[in-house]
Amino acid sequence: MLLNLLFNLRNQGLKVGSGEWLAFLRGLELGLAVSLHQLYYLARTVLVHTEAHYDAFDVAFKAAFDGVELPASLKDELTAWLAEARQLEEGRMGHHDFASLKAMRKELEKRLAEQKERHDGGNHWVGTGGTSPFGNSGRADQGIRIGGEGGGRTAVAVAGERRWAGYRTDVQLDVRDFKVALSMLRRFGREGAEQLDIDGTIEKTAKNAGEIELDIKRERINRVRLVLLMDTGGSMEPNAALVSRLFTAAKALKTFKTFEAWHFHNAPYQWLYSDYRTFQRKPTAQVLDGLTAQHRVVWVGDASMAPWELFQGAGWGEPGPTGLQWLQRFSQRCPASIWLNPDPERYWDHPTVRAIGATVPMFPLTVDGLRRGMQRLRTAS
């Protein structure tokens, strides 16, 4: 059952490391989860590291523990178990050795059964204030604490409520989210003006027994150059606000060595526009010439258009390379390129989306996608 949880978590895309899993088992061993409720919280706190994954965790937890089979003669077992528990309490405080994972799982199943009993039958379970035979050292003197949830909801029911769905990675991105993600793009080099580091000088001088030793450093400068290319108008209209937030964030960050932004429609053709309304534009070839392998290129667009708009001619009947060819040229020159797509991934099964995705690594324009995209930009170069 526990392994079920592990596999379900993996299915939900939560990568649980062995370190965390061991910590979770240790928590069980120490008696941190004597009810399904506590098991839920223990697993979540140890295995999940961001609220964006809380919902995925809920889904996995529900799948793992929903409809857990219970033995028929629950009451007898319960009584027997409690008797044993009391005995243990009177005898030694504490040490109960879980010989193996299997034994532990069995115990856990038992406890889950008890939890169920409490809720279904409205039985007054004796657990509160009692003493757990499980767990060593720390917790033994403390007793089983049953979660104080009044309505008697089971943890599975809580998980089933999906109250964290709004925190999922596909939540609305605001300017701050963009800033947080974009600020991952840093590559510092000491190439600014020379400066006397006063604290460093004092430190070095003192270490040098008072002989003056100057500490001169160059300013740290972020070497990342960012180019933002945005699909504008048409099917991108509903995403205009989102894209403008990304633009605002990138512009406001001021941490990049250079930042430039261009607009295009559907795919890049002969011209890129710095402002669509005034038709200020620059030949795409010139923009491309200005780029180096150090530039980080971020495309934003839904990538879906009529196939001829990508594969043939130059979009609006102008001569020159096709949209796809332009994309390929950009990617060749700037290996650190990504495409952010505001459309949900289920719409990506479209010829032009596939073709673009094959040329530039594509990520959804969500908190999670953005993060993965930035990581990609950080590592590629």
Add this chain to the structure above:
Amino acid sequence: MSSFEGSARYIADDGLLADVNAAVVLGRPLLVKGEPGTGKTVLAAAVAESLGMSVSTWSIKSTTKAVEGLYTYDVVQRLNDARFGEGDVRDIRRYIRFGVLGKAFVAAERTVVLIDEIDKADLEFPNDLLRELDEMAFHIPELDETVRAVHRPVVIITSNAEKELPDAFLRRCVFHYIAFPDRERMKKIVEVHLPGLPEKLLEAAFSRFYGLRRLDGLRKRPSTSELLDWLNVLVRAGIPPEEVMAKFPFPGVLLKQEADLDVAKIRR
């Protein structure tokens, strides 16, 4: 060892209690995230009070270095003493000063350490603390000594998510996200801070407040502390509940940005 049960002035839900206790028992740092004003920083004090431990705070700034939390070596003082002072300057130990974490490691009793707003620091900061938080030990090269925690302190770390924290760091923490309180819990929180408010006023103020929070496009959604301020103003000005609904008095207490005030006006 006793467990954290919340305190008279700190209303914690089941999940938070469970997660704090997990951190205490497992000896892992607890990373707390949540919207501003959900009580991340005061949690440490409440935990300390409930467990009968003392608490020390390490407030992180953009220039804070990881080693400062462990110890600093006051070379300048030593130089000064060598020239003008008295005492044995050969004893470097006299010039090693423990930081907040360092003090907690050598303390005779288990203490609570609050590392406040870790996301303010440089991106590398959490990585520099990985081993120290994992093993609860650090090395002082000047003395060639290793300081090992006598009792693993209860470490509570808050983050406003200004920056992403590195994965390796996250894996070593237990994590809790403080959800924004729903009406029921908010009522309890208000009762703690402003006892005895008339039910009708609360209802009206809550409707307005939660309505605002649901609005799309706010730059900063009003939080608990702003609600408390607003309620305080409403009471002092003697505003009747009907007016709270009809007029939305003192909006500036809840919304601090002009653009947000416009949004609220338009979508009312």
